Amino acid sequence: MPETFDLVMTGGTVVNHDGAHKADIGVRDGRIALIGDLSGFSAGETIDCSGLHLLPGVIDTQVHFREPGAEHKEDLESGSRAAVLGGVTAVFEMPNTNPLTVTPEALADKLARAKGRMHCDHAFFVGGTHDNARDVAELERLPGAAGIKIFMGSSTGSLLVQDDEGVSEILKRTRRRVSFHSEDEPRLTERRGERIPGDPSSHPVWRDPEAALKCTRRLTAIARRHGAKIHVLHISTAEEMRFLADYKDVATVECTPHHLTLGSDAYQRLGTKAQMNPPVRDDAHRGGIWWGLRQGIVDVLGSDHAPHQLDEKAKPYPDSPSGMTGVQTLVPIMLDHVAAGRLSLARFVDLSSAGPARIFGIACKGRIAGGYDADVTVVDLKRRETITNAWIGSKSRWTPYDGVTVTGWPVGTVVRGRRVMWDGEIVTPSTGEPVRFWDTLAAA
Numbered sequence: 001m002p003e004t005f006d007l008v009m010t011g012g013t014v015v016n017h018d019g020a021h022k023a024d025i026g027v028r029d030g031r032i033a034l035i036g037d038l039s040g041f042s043a044g045e046t047i048d049c050s051g052l053h054l055l056p057g058v059i060d061t062q063v064h065f066r067e068p069g070a071e072h073k074e075d076l077e078s079g080s081r082a083a084v085l086g087g088v089t090a091v092f093e094m095p096n097t098n099p100l101t102v103t104p105e106a107l108a109d110k111l112a113r114a115k116g117r118m119h120c121d122h123a124f125f126v127g128g129t130h131d132n133a134r135d136v137a138e139l140e141r142l143p144g145a146a147g148i149k150i151f152m153g154s155s156t157g158s159l160l161v162q163d164d165e166g167v168s169e170i171l172k173r174t175r176r177r178v179s180f181h182s183e184d185e186p187r188l189t190e191r192r193g194e195r196i197p198g199d200p201s202s203h204p205v206w207r208d209p210e211a212a213l214k215c216t217r218r219l220t221a222i223a224r225r226h227g228a229k230i231h232v233l234h235i236s237t238a239e240e241m242r243f244l245a246d247y248k249d250v251a252t253v254e255c256t257p258h259h260l261t262l263g264s265d266a267y268q269r270l271g272t273k274a275q276m277n278p279p280v281r282d283d284a285h286r287g288g289i290w291w292g293l294r295q296g297i298v299d300v301l302g303s304d305h306a307p308h309q310l311d312e313k314a315k316p317y318p319d320s321p322s323g324m325t326g327v328q329t330l331v332p333i334m335l336d337h338v339a340a341g342r343l344s345l346a347r348f349v350d351l352s353s354a355g356p357a358r359i360f361g362i363a364c365k366g367r368i369a370g371g372y373d374a375d376v377t378v379v380d381l382k383r384r385e386t387i388t389n390a391w392i393g394s395k396s397r398w399t400p401y402d403g404v405t406v407t408g409w410p411v412g413t414v415v416r417g418r419r420v421m422w423d424g425e426i427v428t429p430s431t432g433e434p435v436r437f438w439d440t441l442a443a444a
Helices: 078-086 104-114 133-139 164-171 185-190 201-204 209-226 238-246 256-259 265-273 283-294 330-340 347-358
Strands: 006-010 013-016 018-022 024-028 029-036 042-048 052-054 058-063 088-093 121-127 146-152 178-181 230-232 251-255 378-385 403-414 418-422
Touching: 013 185, 013 347, 018 347, 029 164, 052 347, 058 078, 058 238, 058 330, 058 347, 078 088, 078 403, 078 418, 088 378, 088 403, 104 133, 133 146, 133 164, 133 403, 146 164, 146 283, 164 209, 185 209, 201 265, 209 238, 238 251, 238 283, 251 283, 256 283, 256 330, 330 347, 330 403
Parallel strands: 006 042, 013 052, 058 088, 088 121, 121 146, 146 178, 178 230, 230 251
Antiparallel strands: 006 024, 013 018, 024 029, 052 378, 378 403, 403 418
16 A cells, blocks of 8 residues: 555655755655655645755744733744744744743743744754853753853844953853853943944944954954863954854854845944944955854854834934844845855855754754654745835834845745745644754753
8 A cells, every 4th residue: 555645746846965966855744754756655735846946944042022021022923933933943043032031931931922823843042141150051951941141242132251361151051052142341342432323334333343353353262271162153254253163062053144244334324223243344344254154164044133223223323232133134135145056055055954953963853854843945936026115024124135036945834744825825723832952851
């Protein structure tokens, strides 16, 4: 009797660890059951993917969905809606909410809020602080925890561990990889006078390259002293990229689509919409980040999706908040770089799927393989579309790429064998579940 699947995706080109090749994918009970020619098999649902590429589900390991505390900007439902509209199958959400995610109770609250509301799979970072440093070994192993996140430089929210002793107290206790916002807070404080009222182009002058590099030097020294695994988020400078090439024994590296895409003219074109921490910098730094990506120094892409309402962003600098939407545009912006020849499709898969799974120890995600979760990002590499504010699913309803035409588009988002998004419509809502990690399976 022929084998039966819950879902078969037929006729597409699978892009994976073994290259790109035509194959069907058979799904049963949310997992990939068989890959190959499945024309003789039956299925509860069949999706014709002819002419499309099937990528391992894209994992965005840095998003700010603002719940609880600032739901007018974003919440877990709207942020995850934006994610799946953009082809993202799983997200790691940051702890600088209100209240801060720094206790088991706060993490449990986020997981409860996510249940039955989030459209993609999810995990939540726990913020590392002076007060919970002694508890991080337990906090990082809680079910649904993506690990510990530390802000060494102030950004949005009040989490901050700026001193070497405080960072050391955390890193000497952790065993999982710890993620860092690496900007030197004392330097930021002493340079606040560099901000020019009404001129957002002074933002990267205030938060200068030395603030980033100085902090990253401190951080890597502490990590080596304790043999700790660290992940340096949103690299924005060429100098940091070259420096981190010598610290790959302890440090993994993230870069963002906006630091790869926006450059010298960003503040003139976008004003405070281009304002991020760390800042968008000039073309020389953008080139340095691309260099690091091509050299393999960069391990993952993260969107750093950090939405604010347009009226908030319209405040005169420096009263305007830092942050922009990004989770929904990660895939199309990076596929456009693929189309332009700046990035191979295989490297994009490594940065957006295999890389996150590898460095964070995600269980059963990050590749299209038998026994793995049936997470698939379906893309049309030839489709040309114009990104618009109207397309954005975030509550904040804007993107710095409004009006930008790209080649390469997310057609479908399949999460654990469920077709969640297809051709711009959410067709199976609110089925996201917590991401599992190899290091914490017993805890779960």
